[in-house]
Amino acid sequence: MMASVAEKNLYQVNSRGYYGTFGGAFIPEMLYPNVEELREHYLQIISDPSFQAEYNDLLRNYVGRPTPLYKANRLSEKYNTNIFLKREDLCHTGAHKVNNTIGQILLAKRLGKKRVVAETGAGQHGVATATVCALMNIECIVYMGELDIERQAPNVARMKMLGAEVRAATCGSKTLKDATNEAMRHWINNPVDTHYIIGSVVGPHPYPDMVARFQSIISEEMRWQLKEQTGKETPDYVVACVGGGSNAAGAFYHFLDEEQVKLVAVEAAGQGVHSGHSAATTALGKPGVLHGSRTILMQTEDGQVTEPYSISAGLDYPGIGPQHAYLFDSGRGTFLSATDDEAVQAAFELTRLEGIIPALESSHALAVLGKLGATPNETVILNLSGRGDKDMATYMKYID
Amino acid sequence: MNRITKLFKESTNQEGLLNVYFTAGFPKLDDTLKVLTALQEGGADLVEIGMPYSDPVADGETIQKSNDQALENGMTVRILFDQLKDMRQTINVPVLLMGYVNPVLQYGIEDFCKKCAEVGVDGLILPDLPLDVYESEYKHIFDAHGILNIFLITPQTSEKRIRQIDEVGEGFIYTVSSASVTGSKSGVSGDMEAYFNRLNAMNLQNPRLIGFGIKDHATFKKASEYAAGAIIGSAFIRVLEQSNNLSEDIKNFVYQVKNVSQEEINA
Ligand SMILES: Cc1ncc(COP(=O)(O)O)c(C=O)c1O
Numbered sequence: 001m002m003a004s005v006a007e008k009n010l011y012q013v014n015s016r017g018y019y020g021t022f023g024g025a026f027i028p029e030m031l032y033p034n035v036e037e038l039r040e041h042y043l044q045i046i047s048d049p050s051f052q053a054e055y056n057d058l059l060r061n062y063v064g065r066p067t068p069l070y071k072a073n074r075l076s077e078k079y080n081t082n083i084f085l086k087r088e089d090l091c092h093t094g095a096h097k098v099n100n101t102i103g104q105i106l107l108a109k110r111l112g113k114k115r116v117v118a119e120t121g122a123g124q125h126g127v128a129t130a131t132v133c134a135l136m137n138i139e140c141i142v143y144m145g146e147l148d149i150e151r152q153a154p155n156v157a158r159m160k161m162l163g164a165e166v167r168a169a170t171c172g173s174k175t176l177k178d179a180t181n182e183a184m185r186h187w188i189n190n191p192v193d194t195h196y197i198i199g200s201v202v203g204p205h206p207y208p209d210m211v212a213r214f215q216s217i218i219s220e221e222m223r224w225q226l227k228e229q230t231g232k233e234t235p236d237y238v239v240a241c242v243g244g245g246s247n248a249a250g251a252f253y254h255f256l257d258e259e260q261v262k263l264v265a266v267e268a269a270g271q272g273v274h275s276g277h278s279a280a281t282t283a284l285g286k287p288g289v290l291h292g293s294r295t296i297l298m299q300t301e302d303g304q305v306t307e308p309y310s311i312s313a314g315l316d317y318p319g320i321g322p323q324h325a326y327l328f329d330s331g332r333g334t335f336l337s338a339t340d341d342e343a344v345q346a347a348f349e350l351t352r353l354e355g356i357i358p359a360l361e362s363s364h365a366l367a368v369l370g371k372l373g374a375t376p377n378e379t380v381i382l383n384l385s386g387r388g389d390k391d392m393a394t395y396m397k398y399i400d
Numbered sequence: 401m402n403r404i405t406k407l408f409k410e411s412t413n414q415e416g417l418l419n420v421y422f423t424a425g426f427p428k429l430d431d432t433l434k435v436l437t438a439l440q441e442g443g444a445d446l447v448e449i450g451m452p453y454s455d456p457v458a459d460g461e462t463i464q465k466s467n468d469q470a471l472e473n474g475m476t477v478r479i480l481f482d483q484l485k486d487m488r489q490t491i492n493v494p495v496l497l498m499g500y501v502n503p504v505l506q507y508g509i510e511d512f513c514k515k516c517a518e519v520g521v522d523g524l525i526l527p528d529l530p531l532d533v534y535e536s537e538y539k540h541i542f543d544a545h546g547i548l549n550i551f552l553i554t555p556q557t558s559e560k561r562i563r564q565i566d567e568v569g570e571g572f573i574y575t576v577s578s579a580s581v582t583g584s585k586s587g588v589s590g591d592m593e594a595y596f597n598r599l600n601a602m603n604l605q606n607p608r609l610i611g612f613g614i615k616d617h618a619t620f621k622k623a624s625e626y627a628a629g630a631i632i633g634s635a636f637i638r639v640l641e642q643s644n645n646l647s648e649d650i651k652n653f654v655y656q657v658k659n660v661s662q663e664e665i666n667a
Pocket residue numbers: 095096121122123124125199200201241242243244245246247248313314315359361362385386387
C-alpha cells in the first residue's frame with residue numbers, strides 16, 4: 001500500500017526523526033521509554049501484512065473509504081478553474097481524524113496497551129478516538145480544554161455516549177495546547193499500560209511520521225481517483241487547512257516529491273493575522289520547541305507559548321507539525337491564511353453552491369480558492385477535512 | 401571547581417543533602433532573592449530555581465500554578481538574571497536553574513550559559529533537552545562556561561541509558577522516584593526501594609539525589625538512605641503559597657525537613 005511513497009524522500013522524516021532541522025523528540029525522561037517503545041516498533045507493526053489487512057478492512061467497511069473525489073462544478077465555475085473536493089467529511093464520525101485513530105488503536109492493541117488517552121480541540125479527534133475505543137473495547141480518556149468543552153458541546157456528548165471519560169484542561173488558555181499538556185502528563189503518570197493517541201502530526205518523533213502515514217491514504221486515493229476521472233497523474237494544486245497539520249500532511253504525502261504540484265496550507269488568521277487574535281503560526285511564529293518537537297510556534301520574546309485564537313477550535317493551536325515547518329522553511333509549501341469571517345463566508349458559499357456544509361476548519365481552505373491564481377486549465381484538489389454538523393451553533397449566528 | 405562538584409566531593413554530611421526547588425518570581429516577582437537567601441540560612445545544601453514556563457508538561461498542579469502566577473507577575477529569563485546578578489555576594493550554596501528548553505533556546509544557548517557563569521549559576525536542569533541533542537550540539541558550550549547539565553532518570557529508564565546518562569551528565573543524577581509528574585503523593589514505597597538498591601549496585605560515577613514525592617523529614621530521611629540526598633519541590637511551593645512571613649516560614653520548613661533542633665538553631 002505504501003510502496004509509492006515519495007521516492008526521493010526529500011521531505012520525509014530522516015532516520016534521526018528530523019525534517020531538516022525540525023522534529024526530534026524533546027521530551028522529559030519520564031516520557032522517554034514510552035516514546036522509545038513506539039519508535040522501535042511502529043514501522044515494523046505498520047508494515048506487517050496482518051496489520052495492513054485489518055487497517056484496510058476497517059478503512060473500507062467501517063470508515064467508508066475510499067471517500068469520493070468530487071468535481072465541484074458550480075464552485076469550479078465560480079473560480080474559473082477545475083476544483084475537486086476530497087470528501088473526508090464523509091468519513092465515519094465526520095472528519096479525516098478517524099484514519100489516524102483506526103491506525104493507532106490497532107497499534108495500541110499490538111503493543112498490549114489496556115487504555116488510551118487523547119487530547120482534542122474541536123472534539124473531532126476525541127470522537128474519533130472514543131469511537132475506535134468503543135469498537136475495540138478499550139478504556140478511553142479524552143482531555144479537552146474547558147473553553148472547547150463549552151463551544152463544542154455536541155462532540156462532548158458524542159464522546160460520552162461512546163463511553164469515553166472527558167476531562168477538562170483547566171490551566172493556561174484552556175484550549176487544545178493545554179489539553180495536549182494534560183494528555184502528556186497522564187501518559188507520564190501511566191507509562192506502561194496506556195497508549196497516547198495524538199490527533200495530529202505533532203508531538204515527539206515518531207508521532208508526526210506515524211500520523212502522516214495513517215493519513216497518507218488521502219493522497220493515495222486522490223492520485224488514482226484523479227487519474228480515473230481526468231487522466232491526469234497529478235493536480236496543479238493541493239489545498240488543505242492546517243491546525244497541527246494532519247489532514248494537510250495526508251493530502252500532501254504522495255505529492256511531496258513532485259515539485260510541479262503546489263502544496264497550499266491554510267492557517268487560521270482569526271480576527272486578522274496581526275490583530276492579536278490569530279492562530280496563523282507561520283506568519284507569527286518562530287522556531288522553538290513545542291509538545292516534544294522542534295517546530296515553528298507562536299511565542300513571546302521570552303519563549304512562552306502564546307495563546308492562539310481562531311473561530312475554529314480545530315485550528316486553535318500555536319504550532320504546526322515539524323514536517324510543515326520544514327515545508328514552510330524550504331519553500332516547498334505555500335502558507336496562506338484565512339480570517340474567521342472569510343472562513344464563514346466560504347462555508348456559506350460551498351453550502352449554497354454545492355449543498356455541502358463544511359467544518360469550520362475546512363472552510364479556511366475553501367476561503368483561499370480565489371487567491372490561488374489557478375487558471376481554467378488547471379486542477380485544484382481541496383481536502384474537505386470534515387463536515388459542519390458540529391459547527392451549526394456558530395453558523396446559526398450568521399443566519400438572519 | 402564547580403560548586404556542585406565541590407559540594408558532593410567535600411560534604412561530610414551523613415544525613416543527606418537537601419536540594420530545594422522554588423519558582424522564580426513567586427509568590428511575588430521580587431521574592432526570588434529573598435526565598436533563595438532564606439533557604440541558605442535555613443540550611444538547604446543546594447537550591448534549584450525554576451524558570452516559569454507556560455507549558456510545563458513534567459509538572460503537576462502545584463508547580464504549574466506557581467509557574468502561571470510567576471508569569472502573571474511578569475517573570476522572564478532576563479528579569480531572573482537581573483535579580484540574580486549580585487547573588488554571589490551573599491549566597492554560597494550551589495545554585496541550579498531548572499526549566500524547559502524553549503525559553504533557553506529563545507535566549508540563545510550560548511548567551512544563556514555565559515550569563516549563568518556571570519551571575520554564578522552552577523548547573524542547569526532542562527528535562528526536555530534530549531541527551532543526544534545536548535551531546536552533539538550544546539555540551540561544548542556548557543563546558544566552555546563551566547555549567548553542569550543535570551539529567552533525570554526514572555524507574556523506567558533502562559540500565560543502558562542510565563550508563564549513558566552517567567557518562568554524559570555531571571554534578572549529580574536527578575533520580576525521579578516514580579513514574580509521575582511532580583507533586584505526586586507517593587513518598588518512598590517498596591517498589592522504589594528495589595529501584596534505589598538497583599541503582600546503588602550500579603556503582604555510577606555521579607552521585608544521586610532523589611526527587612518527586614519528598615515532602616518532610618520522614619520522606620527526606622528515607623530517600624537519603626538510598627542516595628546522597630533528596631529534592632523537595634511541590635511541598636515547598638505549598639509553604640510559599642500559604643506564607644505570611646516568607647523568611648521565617650522558609651527557615652522553619654528547612655529546619656523541620658533536616659530535623660534541626662532548637663538548640664542547634666540558637667547556636
Ligand atoms: C474537520 C477538521 N479539519 C481539520 C482539523 C485540524 O487538524 P489537522 O490540522 O491536524 O488536520 C480538525 C481538528 O480538529 C478538524 O476537525
